[in-house]
Amino acid sequence: MFLGNLGSLAYFLPELAVTATILLLVVLHVASKRKTSSAPAFLALVGVGASILLAGVSPPGEGKAIFEGMAAYDGFAVFFKVLTAFATLVVILMSMDSGELAGRSKAEYFIFLLATLLGMFLLSSATDIVMLYLSLELVSIPSYLLAGYLKGKERSTEAAMKYVVFGATASGVMIYGFSLLFGMAGSTQTAEIGRVLAAGKPALPVILAAVMVAVGFGYKIAAVPFHMWSPDVYEGAPTPATAFFSVAPKAAGFAVLVRFYYTVFAAHDAASGLWRITSSMDWPLLFAGLSAVTMTVGNLVAIKQENVKRLLAYSSIAHAGYMLMGFVLLSPAGIEAILFYLVVYLFMNLGAFYVVVLVGNSARGENLSDFTGLGSRAPFAAVALSIFLFSLTGIPPFSGFIGKVYLFAEVIHRGVYWLAVVAALNSVVSLYYYARIVRAMFLLEPKDPSAIPVPAVSGAMLVLLAAPTLVLGVYWEPVARFASASVKMLAF
């Protein structure tokens, strides 16, 4: 049953909270005299915090189709709302610390950040291709502005420009795919399109549509060959915005990828509990290939990087490749592994970027040479960064290992051995370039031996991000249970 517009509002509270905060921020920005006050940051924190609480307040149960079938309110959507809102919360705190943004008016920065968050909320719950496209643009357009926020800095402007051009091309191709789907099914509802395709349609347009839509989503999660924008954008954007791009829109991209392909090109089989491909195209094989290429390219190119932000950009491409492994398996355990991996990835990746922000504040740069001797200059930050990097590699006591175990176990369980072998080899490669940063921090002499101050708030944030990275490595049960409860996707 579809809920009407008024009845849906009760299931739309997180989005309403974020919208209200955005409007308040605009008013606050034009009304206030002091452009560099920290009031906008606190307002944004309160707004995002409220949206997390509201997202958790009413359990989704079996799920509801809200706004006449435009969006779904189900466990899957709630999981991604909490995840992306939490990432935004950390990024807001990171932005308050960032030296790059100091002296600039931050109200608009937070407006863009929250607008992106609103887009991600809608993207993770959209069940209608028109709504889906709109929310994808709502994620993209404020992201372009965030990338170019350092007005006057050449690299930042270049980043924004490249992001716009790639984004426009990708969404153009994607919406062409949508138009083919609409032409075949005569409906914009994803579930209805799925039913029509399952009834049998000529192969060529279905393949074309599936591939074209993959371009749009692949761009959002930065999968090879749609990744070209990400290193330049990650390098040029302010570091907190980079941290944000590498986690939150990527998570939302995975949400929409899973929901769209599993409702349109697959059908849930109640007997086996698995999904089966309904269209005439073997799209899981396509994505398995993309996954292997993505992690290989990401890891191999990361080896040569001298700029740590660029290195982390390639590493995040590689992680998108690992997560895509869970997507191709058509099993609930595969999706569960993606969700679990996204949680651990959030902590370790945001943590790594937090240290980059702290080093960048004093070194005015993010090159590998700025990290030399960090072990003596800021021992606490250096140890924290080592934890995050080893966790990103996937070494046992850390949570990244458990995330990979879930992914690999399901890949092997479903018998896709070649993909597991490729991923295992890639993890070995990744150890090299992560360890290179650790080596620079502890074994190389610093250029400038002066201590880097770590403010108390930043220290607390590092602890807050490092603790889950360590704890989830030994006690991951609650998160795994939350992830497996969230696999329930509404199909109507």
Added chain:
Amino acid sequence: MAAFLASLNFSDPYFAVLVLLVIALAMAVGFVFLSQALGPKRYDRIKFDVYECGVDPKTPAAVRVSVKFYLLALLFLLFDLETTFLYPWAVLYRSLGLFGFLEMAVFVGILLVGLVYAWKKGALEWQ
């Protein structure tokens, strides 16, 4: 080929459309190549000049346009779309009742915040 020709149904009304399509395509593409192949080629400086209705061009064609035009165009688009939503709403105003009024108030209110923002930022001043 023979089997393909045999499968064609010449009395199909769409066959004429197909023939028209083929002829139109052949003419359009054919004439481009024909003029290329048969036409005389005498190039000089004037032939390579920018064509401006026969008048000598005075300035380069790539002129810088002030960013203010874009701002104004963007604002125009915004409020133009707002009116497009307001028309059908105004026609159905009575049947929509209080709910319709409040919904439109929220919509216009959000746009109003945007207008205040643009105003305060000086987007409406032509300096």
